[in-house]
Amino acid sequence: MNRKYIVKKLFYACITLMGVLLINFFLFRIMPGDPVSMLVRNPNANIETVEKMKAAYGLDKSLAAQFVTYVSSMFIGDFGTSFHYNMPVMKVIGDRVFATILLVGTAEIIAIIFGTFLGIVAAHKRGTKLDVGALSFSLVTYAMPSFWLGILMIAFFSGFLGILPTSGMTSPSLYFAVGMQRASDIAVHLVLPVLTLALVLLGEYMLVMRSSLIEVLTEDYILTARAKGFDDKTILKKHALPNAMIPMATLVAMSLGFVIAGALQVETVFSWPGLGRLMYDALQNRDYPLLQGIFFITSMCTIGTNLISDLLYGYLDPRVKE
């Protein structure tokens, strides 16, 4: 991989970042529901108080001045104060990051392991009932809205079987629990959301792994290996898989960025106290600084993971020159 490729990709990422900042700023300025009217709920508040509020949040300055302040403060990690929580946005987000990382991380690991494995099996046994079954499964999970899958999970495991909790991250009765008791309580609450998210992700991983492996298996060097007399297992492990894994690596890198936003549906259904749910609540409360902060962070994540996946691709597949 040459330096030109890296520099180019880095440059593009910076331009995308500027675009995101621009959209992010203007989108939230033209939203209805003046934030001051949300802050000053008292109808008897006099104009002076309202003006003071506006000044406190910098809403009295011109749009251009607001933009300059906005960009410079974004880069030092100052996302302002949340209207609703009356705390720094960074702190509000920071409190929720762990829940999302726990949920998404666990789901990703499960989805990657099972998706890759099923994809290999399906490609290897192409055309058999197993392959058709795996394909149908991924088609159905793709066609299903994630939130509805979550509802089905709740209906079955909590409603019908009555074995798992429906929402939240901890039981109210164990609010003050510590150590192992708290960990196991969280684990029990984690099962359904993780299962839902993993099922949603799994289908795509399986499909990509399958088609990538099938494509590699038609390459000439696989035929050569076969002619040399290697058995199926060696060909699969030593010759086909290393190349077939390349699209998987980039897909995983890319999907990590999207998944924070994608967890929104699952977090909403299960009332999981993560970033997705926070964003949904911020939208209901017209909490601009908070929304902007989450929007900025999720966009940054996708830009970052896109860049990583591009670089990874260039590194793993030397044929990529452009």
Next chain:
Amino acid sequence: MKENQFIKQFLKNKMGVVGFSMLVIFILIALFGPMIVQYDPQVFGERADVLNPPSAAHWLGTDDLGRDVFKALIAGSRVSLIVGVAATFISMFIGTSVGIFSGYLGGKTDNVLMRITDVFLVLPWLPLMLVLAALLGSNIWNIIFVIGITGWAGTARIVRAQTLTEKERQYIERSKSFGASNLFIIWHHIFPNVFPLVFANTILVTATSILSETTLSFLGMGDVSKPSWGTTLHFAFESGALSNKAYWYFMPPGVCVLLLVLAFTLMGFALDEIVNPKLRQR
């Protein structure tokens, strides 16, 4: 590819035929269903009608306001289909134009258009749609617009790649030497050649658009006066149908979405195999 040949190949593809039949059924329901079954979301039932299980009078039971769930499904089919198809039309129009102009003109235009595409690819789509829907207000046209404007970036990339290979063909060079204008070449040579790919992509984007509409409506951004399947699911979830074990309320709309999206996905996969000769050999 000749049209006859195309139809023959499509009919040979099991997935395609199954998907197409399912879609035809849904279209017939959406077209004629609301004429036969009258449904007004503003008319609520009596106290005794609330959350009744399926019966002869109400085939799929009633919801938390005593309305007939089956009738709501029939009415919703029209909304879900119209929003999905109309939003896809916007996406395809933007995506195809950007892709063709970017690929064909190259240079600075290409660079600028592709950077804009990058931004749209990177912005988290669901939050962006939610924010836009909240900004514009929840009526059906705004929802169509929001889904359409956020979903074109992938198409633009695919069309651009195809345009790049198409414009290297010799006949394009020759047309140019005869003095054909850029717009003429794009319209008469490039567009017909990328069209099969655009068509296959359209079907798959429709599946995504229908899912997007359902999700937006479920999250409370739907048009309440024209309830779609997603809107019904929103009210089912909010009213606690889940804890009341009112399966007839929250199961059917989800199954409908699943089947409709599946119909489009199956057709899309079949078309992809036909227009992508590389896939066909496998």
